[in-house]
Amino acid sequence: MIEFQHVYKFLGKKQVLQDVNLTVPDGSVFGLIGENGAGKSTLLRLLSGIYQCDGGKVLLDGERIYDNRSCKQQILFISDDPFQFFHSTLADMKRFYQDWYDIDEALYYRYLKLFQLDEHEPLTNFSKGMKRQAFILLGLAAAPRYLLLDEAFDGLDPIMRRHFKQIIADQIADKKMSVIISSHDLKELQDFCDSFAMLENGTIQTSGLMNEALSDIHHIQMAFLTEVNPEWFQELDIITMQINSRVVKLYVKGDEARIRTYLESLKPLVLELLPVQLEEMFIQEVIHNKEAVHHEL
């Protein structure tokens, strides 16, 4: 199990991570979501031992990861723009990774066929998507205990994304691999991740199991006979509220039954509870936090 305990990280003078506490369960797909510059890649680099935290601990099974050979052996990091040696081919890169990780040759060739890549073609001749596929292929064939993918879906076409999700699901089932993915493509993450963490300005805003988090947020649309008064909703844990005369749109956190009972007591003409998407949740959280900062200022 991976744990972040009160982790702080500065890049230069800028604080990138601030008191991050996080637990990544084994055998799951963990999604890291957040705005640009929220600290997702930094978190992955801390996890892979590239960066050392300035405060707190990053642990794997209770051991610090940084410069720890046995921990790093279990982690493979594929960055958003992976490095390849001068004029190297996929076969060359495979040979390089083979020295460090136990690459399953059969799996490698199976995926090579699936992704339709030429292993003897220099990687510089590959398109961005093909290069991405090539490195994901290597990561999957290496089957480490933790596979870290930065901006995993970047450059992949929908068919490849589907293949990729299927392969990861198989790997988790077969080899008990855990995958930690950072991505902006929240639609892809929603039906793929078991748990997630939402980062904002270097802190964890929300984390937990994907289903629980999504069922805890509700998108509500209501219409009233009279003009809507914002004070009516003070009892609720509102993320965002949009009032348009007699119509109100709400994003509310909390137990669905309790919220419904309360809202029905306001005697609305229309009351609708709509399912929330991860992308919506992310946007509403970001808007909510930015408004809170505005109010504080």
Added chain:
Amino acid sequence: MSYEIAYCKWIWRHNKRLFFTYLLTAVTLLLLPQLLFPYQSNRNSFPPLYWSCMAMLLINMALAMLMPLYQFRYLMNKRSVDLFYPLPIKKTRLFGLNYAFGAACICIPNVLFLFSFLWTSEINAYIPTYLVLTAMFALMSLMLYATITFFVMKCNSFLDACFAAVAVVLVQLLLVTSCMALLNNVIREISRSGGNINEFFQTGYLGFSPIMIGFEWLSDLPEAATDYMQNGGNILALWLKEADFNSFQPIVYLFVTVGFSIAACRAYGKRKGEDSEQKTTSKLVYPMFSSLITCSLLLYDSLSASFFWFAAVLFFVMNSLAERKLTIRPKMLGFLFYGGMLFLVSNLMIETNGFGRIREFYEPEDIQSVLVEFHFYEDRENDFDASYETSYLLMDEYQEDQKLIEQVTALHRQATKETENGEINYMNGTVMVNYVLKNGRNAYRYFSISEREEATVARLKQYLKQQKYSQGEIIIDESYGEDE
């Protein structure tokens, strides 16, 4: 350990083509001089393998500069750091393996050079000398390699690393050259009738630059070889004496090599993953090197305005390179102001006669022996065209005759004083004196004599005629304007 072996295997696999190319180049460069300048027994001036030795020194030094850049270039790129840092190997071992590969590449040409002895049968007598030279060159290259590696570890971009590598070598050469130039200027100013650095200062400042020491050692080899050809003996012993080889030197080099290697390893360990592609902020790179290079240039000729401007412009260029933009800060101007004050050092040295070390004259009691050569220009019937030069080669070896020493030093003082006062109207001749001092050093003086010294010269001539060691008068050239 398997990961270390895996990494070694990878280094080998990744670099083997380049390595073989390098090996071929090194072999060609080492053997080519031997093929172009084959050994000849009557050739006294250049001993066998001299040019190969020169090539080896250059290869060693070039590699010492290039290998740290090549082996640690991955640290200067964010993407390659993302690939190498997560590998399951300790950072210090990753450093160690890369460092060892670089060191091996430096040592291989030296081993090749040793093997090249085998097919040159004529050089048997030279083998111990070349063994010492090869070992010393390898050690000096490793010292330079360790030093540059340490500074490369302090850099965050490849351009900065290149600057550091060049600066390490440049600073060494500049410091030595500038020290020599400063001391020469001071000596010239104080001792108008001659004198050189070795007379007053030990050549310890050469120690700043292994490259210069290497060339110095090589330049001493032909002289030792000539001595060996003429008098026989042990060529190694002759060379060691000629090169003023100090057995303490290898220990110092070894100490510096180990010290910088450890420092480089620690600097690597402290390097952060996020450092790559950032501005290099270590005070040991741009601030130190730009200051040292500027100071060296100012030392070279601190009284020349053009040199000051050149040094100032170079200083700003180096600082702009560090910032990647043209920057002028009050701190920089302050540095240049104080740097410009270095001319005070020259003046101070001149005023204090090199802090009391530089002497124009030596007292007779300081002198062990003397060798004098007179050249007189004698006028025939007051006609310059008909004048001729007479040389008195009075002695062919150093004399310890106390009276001679006294008369020569008196003449030296008198003639130099007149030259300083501008009292010479007509030059009668020149005198070259070699003094061997009781402290073991040598001094060389060259001065002109005029008719004012006639009485002193006459006394000296009179005295010399009575001495056994006197060789008499030799007319070197009697044909100024006359065909005999």
